[in-house]
Amino acid sequence: MRKRKLLLLICLLGSWSTGISQTNEGTDFWFAFMEHLDINQNTMVAMITSKRNTTGEISIPNQGWSETFAVQANEVTVINLPRSAETLGSESKTNTGVHLTSAEPVSVYIHQFFNMRSEATVVLPAETLGKDYFVMSYQGVNIQGVEYPSEFIIVAKEDDTLINIDLSDDTSRGKTAGTSFSVRLNAGETYQVQSRLGRDDLTGTRVSGDKNFALFGGARWTEVPVSCAFRDNLLEQMYPIDAFGKQFVTVPHFGMRYDVFRVLASENNTRVEIRGTTNREYMLDAGEYIEYTSSVSSYIFGDKPLLVAQYIIGSTCSGYSVGDPSMLLLNSIEQTRDTVTLFNSAFQNISENFINVIAQTSEIDFVQFDGMTLAERGEQISSVAGNEDFSYATVRVNPGAHTIISEGCGVIATAYGYGNLESYAYSGGASFSKINANPIPEGGCLNDTITFDPGLSPLRYSFFWDLGDGTTSTEAKFDHYYASLGSYDVMVIIEDNCLNTIDTQYRDLKVTLRKAVDSDPDVLACEGEMISLGATDLNGARYEWKGPANFISEEQFPRLRNTKPNQSGTYEVIGIISGCATFPAFTDVKIIPTPEPELGPDTIICIRNRTLAYNLYPGTFARYEWSTGQIGEQITIKREGNYEVKVFDEYGCVGIDSIGIIEQCPTRIYVPNAFSPNHDGINDTFNVLGTDITSIHLQIFDRWGNLLFESKDNTPWNGRFRDQWVAPGVYVWMAVVEGFDEEAKPYSEQLSGSVTLVK
Numbered sequence: 001m002r003k004r005k006l007l008l009l010i011c012l013l014g015s016w017s018t019g020i021s022q023t024n025e026g027t028d029f030w031f032a033f034m035e036h037l038d039i040n041q042n043t044m045v046a047m048i049t050s051k052r053n054t055t056g057e058i059s060i061p062n063q064g065w066s067e068t069f070a071v072q073a074n075e076v077t078v079i080n081l082p083r084s085a086e087t088l089g090s091e092s093k094t095n096t097g098v099h100l101t102s103a104e105p106v107s108v109y110i111h112q113f114f115n116m117r118s119e120a121t122v123v124l125p126a127e128t129l130g131k132d133y134f135v136m137s138y139q140g141v142n143i144q145g146v147e148y149p150s151e152f153i154i155v156a157k158e159d160d161t162l163i164n165i166d167l168s169d170d171t172s173r174g175k176t177a178g179t180s181f182s183v184r185l186n187a188g189e190t191y192q193v194q195s196r197l198g199r200d201d202l203t204g205t206r207v208s209g210d211k212n213f214a215l216f217g218g219a220r221w222t223e224v225p226v227s228c229a230f231r232d233n234l235l236e237q238m239y240p241i242d243a244f245g246k247q248f249v250t251v252p253h254f255g256m257r258y259d260v261f262r263v264l265a266s267e268n269n270t271r272v273e274i275r276g277t278t279n280r281e282y283m284l285d286a287g288e289y290i291e292y293t294s295s296v297s298s299y300i301f302g303d304k305p306l307l308v309a310q311y312i313i314g315s316t317c318s319g320y321s322v323g324d325p326s327m328l329l330l331n332s333i334e335q336t337r338d339t340v341t342l343f344n345s346a347f348q349n350i351s352e353n354f355i356n357v358i359a360q361t362s363e364i365d366f367v368q369f370d371g372m373t374l375a376e377r378g379e380q381i382s383s384v385a386g387n388e389d390f391s392y393a394t395v396r397v398n399p400g401a402h403t404i405i406s407e408g409c410g411v412i413a414t415a416y417g418y419g420n421l422e423s424y425a426y427s428g429g430a431s432f433s434k435i436n437a438n439p440i441p442e443g444g445c446l447n448d449t450i451t452f453d454p455g456l457s458p459l460r461y462s463f464f465w466d467l468g469d470g471t472t473s474t475e476a477k478f479d480h481y482y483a484s485l486g487s488y489d490v491m492v493i494i495e496d497n498c499l500n501t502i503d504t505q506y507r508d509l510k511v512t513l514r515k516a517v518d519s520d521p522d523v524l525a526c527e528g529e530m531i532s533l534g535a536t537d538l539n540g541a542r543y544e545w546k547g548p549a550n551f552i553s554e555e556q557f558p559r560l561r562n563t564k565p566n567q568s569g570t571y572e573v574i575g576i577i578s579g580c581a582t583f584p585a586f587t588d589v590k591i592i593p594t595p596e597p598e599l600g601p602d603t604i605i606c607i608r609n610r611t612l613a614y615n616l617y618p619g620t621f622a623r624y625e626w627s628t629g630q631i632g633e634q635i636t637i638k639r640e641g642n643y644e645v646k647v648f649d650e651y652g653c654v655g656i657d658s659i660g661i662i663e664q665c666p667t668r669i670y671v672p673n674a675f676s677p678n679h680d681g682i683n684d685t686f687n688v689l690g691t692d693i694t695s696i697h698l699q700i701f702d703r704w705g706n707l708l709f710e711s712k713d714n715t716p717w718n719g720r721f722r723d724q725w726v727a728p729g730v731y732v733w734m735a736v737v738e739g740f741d742e743e744a745k746p747y748s749e750q751l752s753g754s755v756t757l758v759k
Contacts, residue, residue, distance in 0.1 A: 023337060024428050025105040026125020027056075030157045030214045032096050032190045033086050033112050036233055037148065037221040042114035044081040046100065046123075047343050049074070049107045049401045056102030060085060061188040062095030071106060076343055076401050087153055090194035091173040097155045097188035109426060111347050112235055117221065119235040119326055120345060120424035126157055128432040129212040130240020134264055134287055135168070135205040136309045136329060137217040138224060138234055142198035147172075148221040148231075149194035150202045152238075155214040156185035158552070160559050163191065163213065168204035168287060170196035185213075186561060194220070204264065204287040210554065224325035225260050225293070228314030230421055232325040236309075241266050242434040244305030245332020247499065249384050250298045251356040251392045253312050253416060253425070255320035260311040263300060264289035270304040275386030299387035305436050306332075312416065312423050322352060323418035328425040333358070333390065333499065335431040336410025339403065342428050344415050346399035350424065353397050353417040355404075358384075360498065361391040363408040369395060370402055409460065409498035440490050443510035443579030449479040450509075450579070454494060462495040468509065482511045510578035517541075517575040519585035526653035527594040531560040533587055538575045541582075547571035547589070565591045595621055595655030597647045604744040605637070606665035613638050618657060621647040627658075637661055667692045667739025667747075674756040677719035685716035686755050688735050694746070697736040700755075702726070719757055728759045 036042040046058060050071045058079050059066035065084070071077045087096040100108060100123075111120040140148045149172060154163055166180045172194045175181065183191050195202050207215055218234035244266050253259055263272055265284035272290070274280045276298035282290050300308060312318075312326040336359075344353035357374065359367050361383055365375040374381065374393050384390040404413050416425035439454030452465060458476035465473040467480055468488030482488065490509045495502050520534040534557045535543050545553040548569035551560070560567060568591045575582040597618030605614045614637040618624070626635055627644040637643065640663035647655050669690040675683045688696050693714070700709035700717050708726065709717040719726055734752045741747050 023431050024122050024124055024128075025107050026127060027102045027105055028126040029100040029108050029123050030126060030129075030155045031098050031100075031108075031110055031123045031237070032153050032155045032214075032216060033081070033110070034151050034153050034192060034216060034218060034235060035088050035194070035220050036086060036112055036114065037117055038114040039088060040083055040086065042086065042112055042117070043347070044085050044112050045110065045347065046079045046081065046098070047109040047111060047345065048077045048079070048100070048102075049341055049343050050102070050104060051341065052104045054102050054104035054106060056100065056106065058098065058100045060096065061099055062097065071102075074401055074403070087190055087192045090149075090151075090192055091171060091175070092191075093183070093185065094190045094192065095188060096190045099188065107341055107343070107428065109343050109345075109428070110235075111345050111424065112233065113347055116324070116421040117233050118347065118350070118419070118422045118424055119218065119233045120426050121216070121236045122426045122428040124214070124237055124239075124432055126212070128240075128243070129157065129214055130242055130434070131210065131212055132208045132241045133206070133215045133238050134241065134266060134307055135202050135207060135215070135217045136236070136238060136262065136264060136307055136327075137201060137203045138219050138222050138311065138327065139201035139226065140195060140198040140219050140222045141231060147196075147198045148219070149196070149198060150200060150219050150222070151192060151194040152202055152205065152207070152215060152217040153190055153192040154185065154207060155216070156187055156189050157213060158211045159186040159561060160553075161185045161209050161211040161213055163207065163209045165193065166206040167202070169200040169202055172196050203262065203289060206287060218327060222325060224311045224313050225317070228317040230314035230316050230324050232423065234325065234327040236327050236329055236426070239307065239329055239432065240434070241305065242436045243335070243432045244307055244436060245334045246302045246305060247333050248300040248306070248308045248330050249333055249358050249387070249390050249392070249412070250294065250300065250308075250310060250330065251358060251394070251414075252295060252297060254354045254394050254396070255318070255418075256313060256323070257317065257319035258293045258295040258313065260291065260293055260313055262289050262291045262309045263302075264307040265302070265304065266307065267304040270302055270306070272306065273301045275299045275301070277385050279386070297382065297384045297386075297392060299384055299390070312425055315421060320418070322420055323423045324421050326416065326423040326425040328414060328416070328427050331412050331427050333412060334435055334496065335433060336406070336412055336498070337431050338410050339405050340411055340413045340428065341401055341403050342413055342415040343401050344397055344399050344417055345424060349419040350399070350417040350422055351419050353399055353415070355395045355397055355402060356392060356414045357395060357404060358390060358392045358412040359406055360409050361389055363406065364391045364393065366407055367411055368405040438505050438507055439494075440492055440505055440507035441509060441579050442507065443512065444482070445514040445580035446482070446485055446511055448580075449481050451477070451479050453477040454492070456494065460496065460498050462497060464493040466491040485511050485513065512578050512580045514580055515575070515577065515582045517573060517582040517585050519571070519573050519587045522588040522590075524590050524592070524651065525563060526592050526651065527565060528562055531563055531589060533558050533560070533571055533573070535573045535575060535585065538577060538582070541575035541577045543573055543575050545571060545573045563591045565593045567591050592649065592651045592653045595647050595649045595653055597621065597645050597655050597657040599643070599645060599657045599659040602660035602662070604662045604664055605640075607638070607663060614661065616643060616645070616659065618645045618647055622650045623648040639663060662744055664740050664744040665692045666742045666744075667737070669693070669737060669751070671733075671751070671753055672755065673753070674758055675719070676758040677725070678759065685718050686733070687711070687714055687716035688737060688751070690739075693737060693739045695738045699734045701732040701734070703730070703732070726757065728757050730754050730756050
C-alpha cells in the first residue's frame with residue numbers, strides 16, 4: 001500500500017507526463033463529418049468536457065461559420081454544427097474541416113445521428129496527429145441497387161499539405177485498388193474517399209503526408225458482420241502509426257452475443273497472437289488485417305505495432321434487445337492513463353450507457369470511478385482470458401461525464417451505448433504518445449550538448465543508455481556532450497515496469513560540424529498573392545521554418561498561398577543534418593494590404609438640368625483605371641450605368657470597387673384647374689401634366705357621374721363628348737398615375753379633382 005499511495009501523490013502532482021506524452025485532452029482540434037445515409041438531415045454535434053472552467057471557439061473556417069462556447073468544470077457543453085458541416089461525395093476537395101480551440105485543455109467527442117442511425121468518436125488534439133496512417137473501416141452494403149460505401153476523410157490543419165494515398169480497394173470515381181495518388185490541401189480543406197461498391201472495403205489504405213493531418217474512417221451505412229440485416233453508420237478517428245501498440249486487451253460489449261474484431265499490421269512480417277479461451281496466430285504484412293469474432297475477453301500481442309478495431313454487431317445477430325453496428329479503435333495497454341474523463345451520450349434515443357474499464361489485476365479494485373472505487377461500487381471484476389495480469393469491469397452509467405482515476409499503472413476505458421436500433425462507441429481513456437518513434441537523437445553538432453529524452457515517465461519505465469563513447473546512463477532525460485566528430489553506436493534499453501516488457505532501440509548517432517544555410521532574399525508582395533520561400537540546398541538536410549501567424553514548415557521551398565498582412569515579418573529557417581542544426585537564416589516578408597477604393601453604394605441620381613453631373617471619387621491612390629477608359633482620380637457621370645475603378649498603390653497592389661448608377665428623377669405632377677377650348681392655342685385641352693410619369697389613366701365625368709372622356713395614353717381632353725362641345729362648367733376628373741418615388745421605386749397613385757371648362 002505504501003507504493004500505491006506514493007504513486008497516487010505523484011500522479012496528482014501531474015508528474016506522469018514528461019511533456020511529450022499525449023492524451024485526448026488538448027486546446028486545438030481538427031475534425032470533420034463524413035457522408036451519412038440521411039444526407040442533409042442528420043444532426044452533427046461536438047461534445048466538450050473539461051476538468052476546469054474554460055471558454056473557446058468552434059468554427060468551419062473556410063465557410064465563415066463560428067460559435068463561441070463556455071464549459072463548466074466536469075460538465076458537458078454541446079454545440080450543434082450547421083448542415084454544411086457534412087461532407088458529400090468522393091475524391092474532391094471540400095471546405096468542411098471543423099476547428100475547435102479552447103483556453104484550457106478539453107476533451108472533445110463528436111456524434112452524428114438521425115432516425116435510428118447514430119455513431120460517435122473521440123477527437124484527438126492537434127498535437128497527437130501524425131503524418132502516416134492506415135485506414136480502418138468496414139465494407140458497405142448494396143440495398144435495392146443503391147451502393148452505400150466504405151469511406152474515409154482527410155482533414156488538413158496546415159496550408160500546403162501534400163497527402164499521398166495508396167488505395168486498398170476501388171473508389172467511386174474510378175480509381176482502382178493498388179493505385180497511388182496525391183492531393184494538396186490547405187488548412188480546413190477536406191478530402192473524402194468512398195468505395196466504388198458496397199462490397200468494397202477501404203480498410204488497409206495507407207494515407208501519408210508531409211505535414212500532420214487528421215484522418216477519420218468508417219462507412220456511410222453498413223451491417224456488421226455482413227448478413228446481419230440491421231445497419232448503421234460508422235465513424236472513428238484514426239490513430240497515427242507512431243501511436244500504434246503491440247499489446248491489447250479486448251473486453252466484450254455488454255449484452256452482445258459476440259463482437260467483431262479486426263487486427264491490422266503496420267509492417268511486413270508481423271506476427272500476431274490472439275490469446276483467449278483458444279489461441280490463434282497469424283502472419284501479416286503492412287496494411288493486411290484479419291477479422292474474427294469473439295464473445296470473451298482476450299489478449300492480443302504483435303511483435304510489431306498493430307491497429308485493432310472492435311465492432312458492435314447488428315441487433316438481429318446480437319441477441320440483445322437494443323443496439324446496432326458501431327466501431328471503435330482500441331488503445332494499447334502501453335498507452336494507459338492515470339486519469340480519464342469520458343462522456344456518455346443520450347442523443348438519438350440512446351437508453352443504455354456503459355463504460356468498460358481495464359487495469360492491472362493487482363490494482364483494479366482500487367480504481368476510482370466517479371469518486372468511489374470499483375470495489376466500493378460493487379462492480380463485478382473479471383480477469384482477462386489469455387492474460388490474467390489484467391482485469392476489467394463493465395460499468396452501467398447514466399448519460400454525462402464520468403471520471404476514472406488509477407493509483408498505479410493506469411487504466412484504459414471505452415464508452416458506448418445502445419438504443420432502439422442505435423449504438424455508439426469510442427475509446428477515450430488512453431494516451432496517444434508516439435511510442436513507436438526511436439527515442440535516440442539522430443545526432444548533433446560538435447561542441448553542443450545533445451538532449452536524450454524518450455518522452456516516457458520514469459515512474460513507469462526504467463532506462464539503460466549506452467552512448468557509444470564509453471558513457472552509460474540510467475536517467476530518463478539528460479544532456480550529453482561528445483568531445484569529437486564521428487559516429488557513435490547508441491543503444492537504449494527501456495523496461496516497462498507495469499507490463500514487465502523490455503524494448504531495445506539502436507541508432508548510429510552522428511556528431512558533425514555546424515554548417516550555414518542561406519535563404520532567399522526579402523519578399524514584398526500584395527495581399528492574396530502566393531509567396532515562395534527557399535533555403536539553399538544542403539546535402540542530406542531537412543529543414544525547419546518558422547514565422548509569423550504560427551507558420552511552420554518542413555519543406556525546403558515552402559509556399560504561402562492567399563497571403564494576409566498578418567503574415568508579414570521575419571521567417572527563420574534552419575537546416576538539420578544528422579541532428580546538427582545549421583546557423584539560422586532569415587527572410588523578411590512584407591505583405592501589402594489590398595488598396596480599398598470606396599465608390600459608395602449603388603446610387604440613384606436625377607439630372608433634370610443636363611448641365612449638372614455626378615462625380616465619382618474613390619480616394620487617393622497612386623494610379624487609376626476606370627471602366628470608362630479614363631485614368632484620372634475622379635470622373636464625371638452624365639448617364640446611368642455600372643462603373644468600376646481599379647486603383648494601384650505605390651507598390652503596384654491592386655484594389656477594385658464598382659458602383660451602379662441609376663438615373664431616375666422622382667415623378668412630379670401638375671393638374672390645371674381650368675382650360676378654355678377656344679382654339680387660341682392657350683390651354684385648349686386638359687390632361688395631367690408632369691415629369692417622369694410612366695403611365696396615366698384619365699377619366700372625365702359630368703356632375704351627374706356620366707363618363708365623358710377616358711384616356712390610357714395621356715391623350716388630353718379637348719372638351720368634346722360624342723363630337724359635340726360640352727357646356728361650360730365644372731367637371732370631375734379621376735386619374736391613376738404610375739411613376740417613381742424619391743428612391744426610384746415604381747409606385748401607383750389614384751388622384752381626383754375638378755376642372756372648369758371656360759368658353
